[in-house]
Amino acid sequence: MGFFSKDIKTMNDLFMHGLQDLYYAENQIAKSLPDMIEKATDPQLRAGFQKHLKETEGQIHRLDRVFELLDADAKGEKCPAIDGILKEGSDLAGEIDDEDVMNIGLIAAAQAVEHYEITRYGALIAWASELGRNDCVPLFKANLAEEKATDQTLTALAERRVNPEGEKKSANGKKPVKRAKSTARRKHKSQGRPTKAKRNGAKKARRRA
Numbered sequence: 001m002g003f004f005s006k007d008i009k010t011m012n013d014l015f016m017h018g019l020q021d022l023y024y025a026e027n028q029i030a031k032s033l034p035d036m037i038e039k040a041t042d043p044q045l046r047a048g049f050q051k052h053l054k055e056t057e058g059q060i061h062r063l064d065r066v067f068e069l070l071d072a073d074a075k076g077e078k079c080p081a082i083d084g085i086l087k088e089g090s091d092l093a094g095e096i097d098d099e100d101v102m103n104i105g106l107i108a109a110a111q112a113v114e115h116y117e118i119t120r121y122g123a124l125i126a127w128a129s130e131l132g133r134n135d136c137v138p139l140f141k142a143n144l145a146e147e148k149a150t151d152q153t154l155t156a157l158a159e160r161r162v163n164p165e166g167e168k169k170s171a172n173g174k175k176p177v178k179r180a181k182s183t184a185r186r187k188h189k190s191q192g193r194p195t196k197a198k199r200n201g202a203k204k205a206r207r208r209a
């Protein structure tokens with residue numbers, strides 16, 4: 001895209017720009033994942049990243065196929081959004097000096113990437129359909145399904161923290177968020193209102209009087 005001209009004039013231009021943008025993004029993600037694999041010490045997280053690196057390579061091949069279908073050269077368009085997301089993740093990891101905290105930071109950084117990809121594939125599917133390029137849609141959908149599954153796996157890994165093992169690890173003396181919430185709810189519900197046992201006791205006392 002030039003600085004002095006507006007190169008995107010049609011829906012087709014927008015579609016091609018989005019495709020090239022995502023092609024660049026997938027290639028940058030494939031370059032970043034080995035570093036994330038190296039930093040992850042949690043075996044499941046590491047395995048998840050390894051699996052997703054293979055998937056990402058397959059996704060790039062699917063995008064190559066889309067370019068073929070469109071009779072266009074496979075090329076990327078610099079995407080400042082993914083550059084920023086990946087840089088933030090790597091800068092954050094560079095600041096963390098604890099294995100457990102590192103794994104949690106990596107999960108959050110990876111989910112930011114997946115969410116970005118999910119929005120982009122959603123747009124490309126809609127635009128391809130609008131342009132009558134239904135031949136491209138299954139390829140985008142296959143990539144989108146892998147991004148969504150990866151996001152769910154990462155969520156499950158993050159949620160493992162809210163379990164008895166995770167509670168033991170909260171060494172700051174505070175109760176975990178979930179328990180704190182339910183305790184607060186119980187307190188709130190009972191505020192100013194005697195319990196059923198107390199009410200029954202009071203009734204009996206009145207009868208005896």
Ligand SMILES: [Fe+2]
Nearest residue numbers: 026056059117
């Ligand atoms: Fe991807």
Ligand SMILES: [Fe+2]
Nearest residue numbers: 114117147150
């Ligand atoms: Fe992904």
